[in-house]
Amino acid sequence: MAATLKDVARLAGVSTATVSYVVNGTVRVSPQTRERVLAAIKSLDYHPNVIARSLQGNRTSTLGFILPFKERQVSDPFFLEFLAGIGDEATRYNFDLLISTIPQGASERSVYERVVKSRRVDGLIVADTRHNDERITYLTRQGFPFVAFGRDGDGLDFPYVDVDGQEGVYLGMQHLISLGHRRIGYVSLPPSLVCASHRLNGYKKALRDNGLDYHPSLVTVGDLSQSGGYRALEGFLGQLQPPTAVFAGSDLMALGVINAAQEHGLVVGRDISVMGFDDTQLAAHSHPPLTTVRQPVYRIGKLVAGMLIQIIQGAEPKERQVILPPELQIRESTGPAPGK
Amino acid sequence: MAATLKDVARLAGVSTATVSYVVNGTVRVSPQTRERVLAAIKSLDYHPNVIARSLQGNRTSTLGFILPFKERQVSDPFFLEFLAGIGDEATRYNFDLLISTIPQGASERSVYERVVKSRRVDGLIVADTRHNDERITYLTRQGFPFVAFGRDGDGLDFPYVDVDGQEGVYLGMQHLISLGHRRIGYVSLPPSLVCASHRLNGYKKALRDNGLDYHPSLVTVGDLSQSGGYRALEGFLGQLQPPTAVFAGSDLMALGVINAAQEHGLVVGRDISVMGFDDTQLAAHSHPPLTTVRQPVYRIGKLVAGMLIQIIQGAEPKERQVILPPELQIRESTGPAPGK
DNA sequence: CTGAAAGCGCTTACAG
């Protein structure tokens, strides 16, 4: 059995309160007593029981994250970087991270209810915000602390961190256009996602600002997997005037576009340019290395976790809604438009 | 404030013990009392406080997993499928899943110690077992419950689930050899991993059994990223007699091999055959779809979690060490050797 | 500076 406060108190010849003071440093204790307690702690290899502490304090020091596998495929590498960020920041503040999945047959809603009602966590992190996001209305109604990765799409006010997707795609489009591309295909994200609209807006705005026409045939919706990108390019190549560049709304889709292009004998970066969005590790390691718009997912994980912890601790974070500037990451999958 | 047992007891006019009996179904309660209690629970929207329950029972009903980012890149999609399996199985048994990361500058050992000592979880899941695995010796010494994904490499006895990697690579090699390939390159995994040795053995055994020579120049070690595979193929292609097929020890590396091949103008599946190992979703969605050896990672997650829960509950699992047969997943990245 | 005591929200022998 592991040692308890009581064991330490007995060995040190003091009360449990005193031991607690020493452990937590909340109350001044005389040096001599302190020494005795510390020695007892060491000799018993005492470690506080986090559960007892939680019960007493009515807080769990735990953050929760429910993996949102509605739009994304289960293995989207995106989430692991995000998790790493959350986890590292949580650890820094002595918080733990609880992960839940949505088992087959269970509803997302039921999982949220279980986590909230059982008071297993002090707050939740929500990713991939959606239009009419049930998760957000539920948590808001419950008054349960949460921070989202992704902004609101319906005029609700909640704390979030997001990347300026419109600006990101706009920057990417400027890059492509400056390379001489005039016909640029766009593979959009599932429209239920709030970020899908912003990114698409960036595409349209860039066309407008550069005096280029918007061709609905050059825009298609992908499913966030490589296959989505693959099929999109197949569709584009079947057209009379295929695009010379394709902007995919996510890296995974861009990889699919690259695969399709290479299968068609096209040299990516020369015969056709391909861009992604996210800058996951997969993008940097693809061949050719993918030009993409960087979302600092790891850092966003840290930010979101940090904000949530502040909120839990009752300190209004200085910025409740953070929009990070995207960053163009130019690599080798984009090049001058053929014939330029 | 959320309702407590006491609130329910008061409203129903019974003792807290009785409410507890009803909630847990541990003791028979008269139908009338039961009804009253149930009504009170409903009207107060009472949900048991898991933390209090944990403290009282000296168990947390929580499984822990510390993301092992030593050999793998942070975003390896592999882990998310694994996490999904663990999470779903945990939920089924009313267990939660606690994730920890190893923050920059912290040692893996210190993270394990913190999790174990704070008694935040009832047991741990260990993945990617290594030779001289410090994590395993530590947990064993502490008598802390754990189950591993990956077998032992040093004669230690602990519960695990693993896939027969030797057999898997052997099967894949038979497939390639039956297609007429005689010079087959192999991209091995970091040698610290126990599974690296087994897979490499499968490669060697297949050569031997088919009367083919082992050429050290056809074996190289990759770093588990696409780049590892990419560089491996570059190396192979620079040789006087490049291989006609390449077996990569992981899907991610196989994708890198495909990328490199396509960049060199080779049609994968015709000019060169490529195989992977894992069968992540990335493999199924790659182009051409990747022939690979399937590890049912999601199912392994469920198995491992299930075994751990049994162990925690004091029931020796019927199988303490499970080795699953690998499954050949033939898709389009492999084909007859050129000239056959 | 230190201790006795109450309490966080449950569960579980023990009586009756």
Added chain:
DNA sequence: CTGAAAGCGCTTACAG
């Protein structure tokens, strides 16, 4: 079948 009471391992006013 039901209740009074102790206890899980802590923290924290409150006295002294």
